[in-house]
Amino acid sequence: MEHTYTDIFNAAENITESGHAKSLLHALLQNRDSPWETSILTPLHSLEAPTLGRTAAVFLIFTVLVKLFSEVFTGKKATHTAQYVLHCLFAVTFLLQFYPTLETVAVYMRDVLSFLGILFPTLGTILASGGNVATATTSGIGQSLFLSVAQLLIQSLLPSVFTFFCGMALLDAFFGDGRFLQLSSALKNILFTAFAVLLSIFFIVMRTQNIAAESGDAASAGALRLLVAKAVPIVGGTIGDALRFVSAGLIRVKSAVGTAAVVFLLGMYLPVFLHLFGQGILLSLFQFLCGFFSISEQKEVYTHMKYATDFLLAVYSSVFVIGVINIGTFMQTVPTLAI
Amino acid sequence: MMKNILFPCILLAVGGSTIRLLLGALGKEALGNFFRNVLGLVILLVLCTGILGQWQVPPKITYESTANYEVIYNSNLQNALSAAEEQLAAQICELIEKEFGVRPFQCQVTLAADSFSVRKIFVQFQVGTPISGYALKQSIAEYGGEVEVDFFA
Numbered sequence: 193m194e195h196t197y198t199d200i201f202n203a204a205e206n207i208t209e210s211g212h213a214k215s216l217l218h219a220l221l222q223n224r225d226s227p228w229e230t231s232i233l234t235p236l237h238s239l240e241a242p243t244l245g246r247t248a249a250v251f252l253i254f255t256v257l258v259k260l261f262s263e264v265f266t267g268k269k270a271t272h273t274a275q276y277v278l279h280c281l282f283a284v285t286f287l288l289q290f291y292p293t294l295e296t297v298a299v300y301m302r303d304v305l306s307f308l309g310i311l312f313p314t315l316g317t318i319l320a321s322g323g324n325v326a327t328a329t330t331s332g333i334g335q336s337l338f339l340s341v342a343q344l345l346i347q348s349l350l351p352s353v354f355t356f357f358c359g360m361a362l363l364d365a366f367f368g369d370g371r372f373l374q375l376s377s378a379l380k381n382i383l384f385t386a387f388a389v390l391l392s393i394f395f396i397v398m399r400t401q402n403i404a405a406e407s408g409d410a411a412s413a414g415a416l417r418l419l420v421a422k423a424v425p426i427v428g429g430t431i432g433d434a435l436r437f438v439s440a441g442l443i444r445v446k447s448a449v450g451t452a453a454v455v456f457l458l459g460m461y462l463p464v465f466l467h468l469f470g471q472g473i474l475l476s477l478f479q480f481l482c483g484f485f486s487i488s489e490q491k492e493v494y495t496h497m498k499y500a501t502d503f504l505l506a507v508y509s510s511v512f513v514i515g516v517i518n519i520g521t522f523m524q525t526v527p528t529l530a531i
Numbered sequence: 532m533m534k535n536i537l538f539p540c541i542l543l544a545v546g547g548s549t550i551r552l553l554l555g556a557l558g559k560e561a562l563g564n565f566f567r568n569v570l571g572l573v574i575l576l577v578l579c580t581g582i583l584g585q586w587q588v589p590p591k592i593t594y595e596s597t598a599n600y601e602v603i604y605n606s607n608l609q610n611a612l613s614a615a616e617e618q619l620a621a622q623i624c625e626l627i628e629k630e631f632g633v634r635p636f637q638c639q640v641t642l643a644a645d646s647f648s649v650r651k652i653f654v655q656f657q658v659g660t661p662i663s664g665y666a667l668k669q670s671i672a673e674y675g676g677e678v679e680v681d682f683f684a
Contacts, residue, residue: 355578362540
């Protein structure tokens with residue numbers, strides 16, 4: 193029973209991609225009695241926002257200087273061309289720096305999915321071992337559906353959406369006068385609406401399934417006890433110490449696995465959240481500064497990037513929240529055999 | 532790799548902008564604007580085609596297809612079996628001590644993984660322990676399975 197914890201975290205350590213996930217899992221294996229002591233703040237130094245901020249600040253200063261220069265001197269056509277070239281250069285430099293930072297975030301989230309892919313089946317097995325067969329079955333269906341949708345979102349939709357927004361920013365920088373921003377804005381609205389609908393449906397289905405499962409477990413509790421009493425012979429013919437021992441072991445494993453899983457998810461999600469949140473603040477700040485100095489072209493590039501960052505943050509946060517809710521449901525479920 | 536889609540777009544944009552600036556410098560601004568609109572649409576087309584081309588539907592995750600599922604399931608089942616076997620062996624030892632007044636040197640129980648039923652009970656005593664193997668087998672027969680009693684020197 194005690195090996196279940198080690199099995200899960202060893203298996204997860206083998207299939208995760210990022211060094212951070214591996215070190216976090218290793219630390220959880222070492223500190224299994226006090227998982228909360230595992231440092232989840234280690235990867236914060238990997239934030240790339242300051243580099244992006246420097247690039248954005250340098251280009252903003254240059255653009256403002258060129259703009260001031262064009263207002264003072266009469267050669268407007270030449271300064272206008274210089275402004276345009278500078279702006280195009282900014283868009284290309286900024287996008288090429290912006291893209292890789294998001295790839296690191298995507299690897300972290302892929303690791304979260306790999307971990308959940310190992311964790312959820314084990315949770316189902318532990319639940320079923322405790323007699324909560326109905327809960328294990330319905331949770332299994334819900335978790336399988338969630339993992340499939342999350343995988344589709346993280347591995348297919350998000351890179352496509354992100355590339356599209358980057359392309360739109362590039363087009364707006366080179367050829368635009370706000371037309372491509374309209375397209376981006378429309379896409380952002382469609383994506384957020386579709387995602388909200390998907391999320392609502394998922395929560396409704398999950399909740400309905402859980403209610404059905406709870407009543408299913410309660411109805412079959414007596415039958416299960418009888419079944420176990422027959423399967424494992426107990427002295428005196430009643431459910432005695434052996435069953436209590438197995439139940440206690442299950443609760444102990446459940447609690448240890450659940451807590452460590454939450455710590456792992458937090459440790460993986462926190463850097464992702466801080467990264468995207470910091471990037472969002474930075475983009476908003478430069479949007480404001482560009483508006484302040486009336487540099488609409490650069491402001492549009494930031495707006496496209498802000499749409500992409502916001503959508504990424506929404507999807508990643510939802511995956512994290514649903515993952516934690518699933519673990520919470522598992523930890524809340526008392527083994528039917530112990531009741 | 533989605534990032535690679537951006538490179539042809541950047542090349543097209545840089546080339547197109549240079550031509551447009553040249554047309555503007557030659558005084559053909561109307562032609563330059565037309566060129567800008569056409570090139571914008573071409574790049575949009577390249578971008579969308581590239582994204583659709585790279586789109587991959589990931590395989591559906593099911594528990595059966597999760598690589599480690601079977602290993603973890605079997606390991607978990609084995610852990611549960613071992614725990615039940617230990618507990619049952621301890622109970623049999625206590626039962627024997629209560630009924631016969633002697634504690635066995637060792638009790639071992641083997642359960643069947645498919646049905647959780649008792650497959651074998653092994654009880655070991657030191658030679659000279661005042662206990663009848665036949666009586667012992669009778670008393671723990673209710674557990675089912677094969678009972679083996681051993682006396683060691």
